[in-house]
Structure formats: structure tokens, C-alpha cells
Amino acid sequence: xxxxxxxxxxxxxxxxxxxxxxxxxxxxxxxxxxxxxxxxxxxxxxxxxxxxxxxxxxxxxxxxxxxxxxxxxxxxxxxxxxxxxxxxxxxxxxxxxxxxxxxxxxxxxxxxxxxxxxxxxxxxxxxxxxxxxxxxxxxxxxxxxxxxxxxxxxxxxxxxxxxxxxxxxxxxxxxxxxxxxxxxxxxxxxxxxxxxxxxxxxxxxxxxxxxxxxxxxxxxxxxxxxxxxxxxxxxxxxxxxxxxxxxxxxxxxxxxxxxxxxxxxxxxxxxxxxxxxxxxxxxxxxxxxxxxxxxxxxxxxxxxxxxxxxxxxxxxxxxxxxxxxxxxxxxxxxxxxxxxxxxxxxxxxxxxxxxxxxxxxxxxxxxxxxxxxxxxxxxxxxxxxxxxxxxxxxxxxxxxxxxxxxxxxxxxxxxxxxxxxxxxxxxxxxxxxxxxxxxxxxxxxxxxxxxxxxxx
Amino acid sequence: xxxxxxxxxxxxxxxxxxxxxxxxxxxxxxxxxxxxxxxxxxxxxxxxxxxxxxxxxxxxxxxxxxxxxxxxxxxxxxxxxxxxxxxxxxxxxxxxxxxxxxxxxxxxxxxxxxxxxxxxxxxxxxxxxxxxxxxxxxxxxxxxxxxxxxxxxxxxxxxxxxxxxxxxxxxxxxxxxxxxxxxxxxxxxxxxxxxxxxxxxxxxxxxxxxxxxxxxxxxxxxxxxxxxxxxxxxxxxxxxxxxxxxxxxxxxxxxxxxxxxxxxxxxxxxxxxxxxxxxxxxxxxxxxxxxxxxxxxxxxxxxxxxxxxxxxxxxxxxxxxxxxxxxxxxxxxxxxxxxxxxxxxx
Numbered sequence: 001x002x003x004x005x006x007x008x009x010x011x012x013x014x015x016x017x018x019x020x021x022x023x024x025x026x027x028x029x030x031x032x033x034x035x036x037x038x039x040x041x042x043x044x045x046x047x048x049x050x051x052x053x054x055x056x057x058x059x060x061x062x063x064x065x066x067x068x069x070x071x072x073x074x075x076x077x078x079x080x081x082x083x084x085x086x087x088x089x090x091x092x093x094x095x096x097x098x099x100x101x102x103x104x105x106x107x108x109x110x111x112x113x114x115x116x117x118x119x120x121x122x123x124x125x126x127x128x129x130x131x132x133x134x135x136x137x138x139x140x141x142x143x144x145x146x147x148x149x150x151x152x153x154x155x156x157x158x159x160x161x162x163x164x165x166x167x168x169x170x171x172x173x174x175x176x177x178x179x180x181x182x183x184x185x186x187x188x189x190x191x192x193x194x195x196x197x198x199x200x201x202x203x204x205x206x207x208x209x210x211x212x213x214x215x216x217x218x219x220x221x222x223x224x225x226x227x228x229x230x231x232x233x234x235x236x237x238x239x240x241x242x243x244x245x246x247x248x249x250x251x252x253x254x255x256x257x258x259x260x261x262x263x264x265x266x267x268x269x270x271x272x273x274x275x276x277x278x279x280x281x282x283x284x285x286x287x288x289x290x291x292x293x294x295x296x297x298x299x300x301x302x303x304x305x306x307x308x309x310x311x312x313x314x315x316x317x318x319x320x321x322x323x324x325x326x327x328x329x330x331x332x333x334x335x336x337x338x339x340x341x342x343x344x345x346x347x348x349x350x351x352x353x354x355x356x357x358x359x360x361x362x363x364x365x366x367x368x369x370x371x372x373x374x375x376x377x378x379x380x381x382x383x384x385x386x387x388x389x390x391x392x393x394x395x396x397x398x399x400x401x402x403x404x405x406x407x408x409x410x411x412x413x414x415x416x417x418x419x420x421x422x423x424x425x426x427x428x429x430x431x432x433x434x435x436x437x438x439x440x441x442x443x444x445x446x447x448x449x450x451x452x453x454x455x456x
Numbered sequence: 457x458x459x460x461x462x463x464x465x466x467x468x469x470x471x472x473x474x475x476x477x478x479x480x481x482x483x484x485x486x487x488x489x490x491x492x493x494x495x496x497x498x499x500x501x502x503x504x505x506x507x508x509x510x511x512x513x514x515x516x517x518x519x520x521x522x523x524x525x526x527x528x529x530x531x532x533x534x535x536x537x538x539x540x541x542x543x544x545x546x547x548x549x550x551x552x553x554x555x556x557x558x559x560x561x562x563x564x565x566x567x568x569x570x571x572x573x574x575x576x577x578x579x580x581x582x583x584x585x586x587x588x589x590x591x592x593x594x595x596x597x598x599x600x601x602x603x604x605x606x607x608x609x610x611x612x613x614x615x616x617x618x619x620x621x622x623x624x625x626x627x628x629x630x631x632x633x634x635x636x637x638x639x640x641x642x643x644x645x646x647x648x649x650x651x652x653x654x655x656x657x658x659x660x661x662x663x664x665x666x667x668x669x670x671x672x673x674x675x676x677x678x679x680x681x682x683x684x685x686x687x688x689x690x691x692x693x694x695x696x697x698x699x700x701x702x703x704x705x706x707x708x709x710x711x712x713x714x715x716x717x718x719x720x721x722x723x724x725x726x727x728x729x730x731x732x733x734x735x736x737x738x739x740x741x742x743x744x745x746x747x748x749x750x751x752x753x754x755x756x757x758x759x760x761x762x763x764x765x766x767x768x769x770x771x772x773x774x775x776x777x778x779x780x781x782x783x784x785x786x787x788x789x790x791x792x793x794x795x796x797x798x799x800x801x802x
Contacts, residue, residue: 225501225502391490394500396514417683418706
């Protein structure tokens with residue numbers, strides 16, 4: 001350009017030269033742009049590819065675990081096997097406590113009956129010509145079937161001497177065998193099921209007695225070691241739910257209050273700078289450190305119980321707080337200063353300005369931060385291992401003070417279960433449930449944000 | 457604005473309620489157990505059956521953390537935030553009894569529940585191994601005797617140690633020191649092997665230290681549970697892993713077990729004492745918690761009952777080797793008498 005203006009005499013030549021140069025340069029710039037775009041698309045494709053492979057693998061492995069071998073058998077409540085006095089009835093003048101004690105005694109006596117014999121008999125009847133050993137027959141179904149029958153009987157003692165058809169869950173090893181998750185050509189001594197049970201399972205599957213049914217119990221049962229086939233996520237789910245309630249109840253008020261104070265009221269000086277730097281640092285602290293802190297402070301010093309969702313929730317609150325504080329502060333900063341000045345100019349106090357005019361505008365931001373923080377906390381495992389939440393818990397916690405596990409910890413526990421053939425798929429199924437919850441939480445965050453932003 | 461104040465009021469209420477429940481919760485009514493990952497499957501099964509058989513108690517909660525980790529938690533003191541029972545795949549140490557006593561835990565009841573075998577297993581696709589303790593020692597020691605002198609371990613393949621072993625690179629995955637299995641592995645395999653190898657004259661402590669110094673290049677110490685060892689085997693098929701018999705039993709389709717001193721490990725050979733690498737399994741009960749946390753006595757009695765820990769009981773099906781009836785009865789009697797274990801008993 002400078003050439004043309006500097007020497008007007010050679011105008012035509014240099015203009016052509018210029019155009020050629022520009023054209024050349026243009027081609028190069030276009031090429032650069034195309035390369036950059038191409039790289040961007042490749043990066044996204046690679047990222048999506050990894051996600052697709054990850055999800056694909058998990059779904060491929062985990063989806064079959066939602067269907068499990070189930071069979072229906074006729075169960076005869078044999079009065080000769082089930083030794084039971086009639087169920088106690090509350091006598092007149094008997095205190096409720098005495099009655100409960102008597103009922104417990106009766107239940108214990110019922111439990112001590114040989115329920116395995118009842119189960120084995122009903123299995124034998126499915127294939128009368130096979131003359132199965134009791135052990136071989138029992139291997140077919142999960143060991144919790146006997147408690148299912150006991151519970152049916154406790155509920156309704158009139159079943160004694162009757163025959164009812166009961167749906168039973170196949171044992172973990174039966175399920176593994178029928179799904180082909182163990183090499184079917186292996187010799188007897190390397191199989192988990194006996195030859196007789198394998199034959200029985202194959203035959204019943206062929207006859208349609210054993211069918212593949214949706215395993216609702218994954219959502220309704222608690223974890224189980226003695227009957228792995230019936231292991232479910234209910235306990236871990238409720239544990240996670242309690243923790244998230246604790247996190248929301250503690251992290252949101254504390255986080256929002258600190259953010260509002262720091263942003264709107266605090267004087268800008270060394271001290272607040274220091275606090276700000278520390279909050280940002282806190283966001284980068286590895287979660288395991290919070291676990292150690294929780295174990296030392298909440299459990300050893302405050303003597304709060306081990307494995308309790310309350311403690312887990314408090315530890316995760318520490319982890320979630322910086323996220324919420326930082327996000328709330330940035331959404332407060334995004335509110336135009338003219339709004340504050342107008343409110344102050346019309347005579348509103350600082351507090352009124354913040355609470356009537358500024359804070360309502362930041363709701364979408366706070367909400368998003370909260371949900372993302374909670375989703376992060378939901379998937380956190382490391383700190384929970386240090387406060388005893390990696391335990392085998394076979395109860396659904398009734399309160400946040402009861403022992404519980406959490407969903408990610410349950411995945412970790414199933415991953416370590418010694419029955420690999422069965423629990424590999426179960427682990428992936430649990431991951432699917434956890435991912436599903438995360439996706440739902442994130443979708444909720446997006447939905448609420450767009451809705452609230454529209455309303456404003 | 458109205459929404460905001462209602463919301464914050466509600467949140468504060470919930471927070472207050474949570475703190476209140478925290479302050480109120482005085483009595484834990486669930487037995488809390490932690491410790492050995494070898495005992496964990498057995499203890500979990502018993503806990504579950506216990507919860508089913510005793511409707512008045514909650515199902516005990518069973519955590520892991522290894523024998524040492526469990527006993528450390530156990531010895532943290534007396535009170536509801538400490539565990540009631542520690543599972544261990546080795547006996548408690550005198551130092552641990554002292555640590556317990558210092559923290560106020562003086563009434564430790566020892567319950568021996570049965571036995572477990574420790575097996576060496578390789579990937580199922582690999583050749584058969586017939587190991588002797590001395591082979592294992594020569595494979596993992598940092599220094600081995602060659603012609604009466606200690607030299608840095610020269611062996612890279614098993615057949616260099618003994619011609620009967622397959623031509624396969626040496627690689628071992630052994631439990632880390634937080635596991636009770638490690639102690640048994642050292643005492644029942646490495647030390648006898650070391651003795652057999654015939655180290656040059658030196659004083660006893662130096663000898664033991666030399667025997668138990670492992671090379672770092674081919675030995676991986678696994679701090680996690682047996683699935684981690686299994687994963688090692690899957691990533692490097694040459695690796696030989698150290699497992700509990702019950703874990704091997706559940707994964708026979710992918711693992712091949714090695715014989716030790718010519719004996720194949722099984723429930724029978726461990727029970728009869730033929731298989732050399734076995735160890736008793738324990739749990740330790742905090743006497744101070746008996747009567748405070750409901751159900752501990754019933755749990756112990758239930759655990760040791762014939763139907764659970766006896767011959768043909770639930771735990772034998774799960775892979776534990778039952779103790780003879782007389783031994784279990786003696787353990788139960790000692791527990792009922794309230795006999796606490798002292799450092800002098802060890």
C-alpha cells in the first residue's frame with residue numbers, strides 16, 4: 001500500500017502487482033483458515049469419538065445386566081419342614097412390647113426352619129426326572145429365595161400346607177452361565193456350577209421356565225454379598241440423595257452469603273484479596289484432601305458417626321463451596337452497576353439494593369452453579385473412602401445419620417467384587433444409572449436457567 | 457424477592473434440622489466392622505444372614521481397609537464413632553494391643569473363625585507351575601546366594617531358577633504390607649525358601665532383613681484388593697499373582713493355580729494341613745462396646761454357629777476353610793467368659 005501512495009508514477013504496474021500479492025496472500029489466508037477449522041472439527045470429532053467409545057463400552061457391557069435369569073416355581077409350604085407354632089396374637093392386657101418380643105421369637109423360630117429344603121423341593125419338581133442333589137438344585141437360584149419364602153410365610157401363616165407359584169431369581173452363576181459370560185467349553189473343575197445344575201439351567205431355559213426378565217431389583221434392593229444376583233442400588237441411591245440434600249442445605253446458603261458479602265459489602269483491601277485468592281485455591285484442592293480433613297475433624301474430633309451421609313455431605317460441601325462462591329460472584333459482577341446506582345439514588349439502602357434488585361437477577365447463575373456443584377459432588381468417590389463410606393451396607397439408611405454408601409462408592413465396591421464374571425456387567429449397569437442421574441441433573445440445570453432467564 | 461426469602465428460610469430450616477439430628481444422634485444401633493479384605497466377603501455374608509435371621513437388629517456394616525487399617529481404626533478408642541469389630545487375616549500384634557490400651561481399648565476379644573489358603577495363580581493360558589518356596593524366594597529377593605556369596609538377583613526367567621519351571625519372564629504381584637496376607641506370604645513362603653537357599657553365615661536379624669528385601673523391578677506390591685492383582689495379570693500375562701484361595705475359587709475360569717511343594721491348594725488340602733501356605737482368619741471384638749451397641753454378642757455366636765462357620769456351613773460354600781468343632785467351641789467359650797487378649801498371650 002505504502003508503495004502506491006509513495007510513487008504515483010508507477011501506479012498501474014504496482015496496482016497489478018498489489019492485486020497479485022493480495023490474491024496470493026488471500027489464498028494463503030484462506031488455506032490457514034481452512035486448516036484451523038479442520039483442526040477444530042478434528043478435535044471435536046476426537047473428543048466425541050472418545051465419549052462415544054466410553055459410553056458405547058459401558059452400555060454394551062452394562063445393558064445386559066438389566067435383564068436377569070428369572071424362573072417361576074411351584075412352592076409347597078411343607079408343614080413337615082416348616083416347624084412353626086401358630087403366629088402369636090396380641091392377648092388382652094399384653095403390652096405391645098411383650099407382644100413384639102413374642103412375635104420376634106416366633107419369627108426367629110420360623111427363620112430357623114429348613115427353608116433350603118423347601119426351595120430345593122420346588123426346583124426338583126421342575127425337572128422330576130433329573131434326580132437332583134439338594135446342593136445342585138439350590139445352586140440354580142439365588143440364596144435369598146429362602147428369605148423371600150420366609151417373609152411370605154411370616155406375612156401370611158395360612159400358606160402352611162399350600163402350594164403357591166413364586167417367582168425366583170436365578171443365582172449369579174446361573175445368570176453368568178446362561179448369558180455365556182463364562183467360557184461354556186471349560187472343563188467341570190473350572191466351572192462355577194456343577195454339571196447337573198448347568199444341564200438343568202440349559203433345559204429350563206430351553207423350556208422357557210427360566211426367562212430373562214427386567215431386573216427391577218437393581219433399583220429397589222440393597223447391596224448383597226450372600227445373594228449377589230439380588231444386589232441392587234437402593235441403599236447407595238438413598239445415601240447419595242441424603243448427601244446431596246446436606247450439600248444443598250449447607251453449601252447454597254453459606255456459598256451465596258459469602259459471595260454476596262465479598263462482592264457487595266466487603267471493603268477492597270489486603271484481607272479480602274487474601275480471602276479471594278484462598279477461595280480460588282480451595283477450588284483446586286484435590287478432593288482426597290477434603291476427605292482426610294473430614295476424617296480428622298468431623299469423625300475424630302466432633303465424634304460424628306462413621307459411614308454417615310451427614311458427614312459425607314459435609315465433606316462434599318467443603319468441595320462444592322468454592323464452585324458456588326466463584327460462580328455466584330461472577331454472576332453478581334455481571335449485573336450492570338447502573339442498576340445499583342439507580343436503586344441507591346432512589347434512596348434504597350445497600351442491603352435493599354442487593355436483596356431487592358441485584359440478587360434476583362443472579363438466580364439463574366446461582367442455580368446453575370448449584371446444580372453443577374451438586375452433580376460434581378454426586379460423582380465424587382475419593383473423600384468418601386476416608387470417612388468409612390466404602391463399607392458393605394445392606395440397609396437403606398433411614399436418616400442421614402445411619403450408615404450408608406453412595407452411588408460412585410458402590411461402583412467401586414462392585415468393581416472389586418471377587419465374582420468378576422457377574423459383577424463386571426453389574427458395575428457397568430451401576431455406572432449407567434449414575435451417568436443417567438448426572439445427565440438428568442445437567443438437563444435440569446439447563447432447563448431452569450433458560451426458563452429463569454426468559455422470565456427476566 | 458418473596459421467593460428468595462422463602463427459599464432461604466426453607467434452606468436454613470433444613471440446615472438447622474440436620475444439625476439438630478446430628479446433635480441428637482446419641483446411640484448407634486448398627487454394628488460397625490472394618491478390616492481385612494480377605495475376611496470382608498465372609499464377614500459381609502454373615503452380616504447379611506445375621507440381619508435376616510435377627511429381625512430386631514440392623515444388618516452390620518462391613519468396611520475394608522486391610523488388616524492393619526482395620527486394627528488401626530479399631531484402636532482409635534472407645535465410643536460410637538469408632539468401629540466395634542476389626543477383621544484380620546493375621547493375628548493382632550503386641551504393638552497394636554499397646555496402641556489400643558493407650559486409647560482406652562483394653563478388652564479385646566479374639567475370635568478365630570477359620571482358615572484360608574494363599575495361592576499363587578497365573579493367567580489360565582500360561583504353563584503349569586510347580587513352585588517350591590525356594591523358587592519364590594529366588595525370584596523375588598533383591599540379593600540371592602550364588603556360590604556362597606550374596607549377589608544382586610541375576611534371574612530374569614523362571615527356568616533359570618530351576619529347570620523344571622517354564623521359560624517365562626519373572627513377574628510377581630504380591631500384597632502390600634497393609635494386607636495380612638503379606639505377613640503370611642513372608643512367613644510361610646519366603647522365609648522357608650530363604651532358609652532352604654542356604655544364605656552365608658550372618659546374624660539372625662541381618663538374615664531376616666536380607667530374606668525380606670525384595671527386588672523392585674519385577675515385583676509389584678498391590679495395596680488394593682485381589683481384583684487389582686487380577687488386573688495386573690490381565691495387563692501382563694506373565695505375572696504370577698498371590699491370591700486368597702476363595703478369590704481363586706470364584707475365578708477358576710481365568711486363573712490357573714500353581715502347586716506349592718507338590719500340593720494343589722483346595723479346601724481339602726488346606727484343611728488337612730497338607731498345603732503349606734495357610735493361615736487362620738480372625739476378628740477382634742471391642743469388649744467395651746458389648747452391651748452398648750446392640751447385637752454384638754449375638755453376632756459372634758451366630759458367626760461361630762455350625763450353620764455358618766461349621767463344616768458344610770454357609771462360609772465353607774463361600775470358600776473359607778472351617779475350623780474343627782472343638783476349636784470353635786473353645787473360641788466361643790473364651791468369648792463368653794470375657795477373656796481379653798493380652799500382649800503376653802502372643
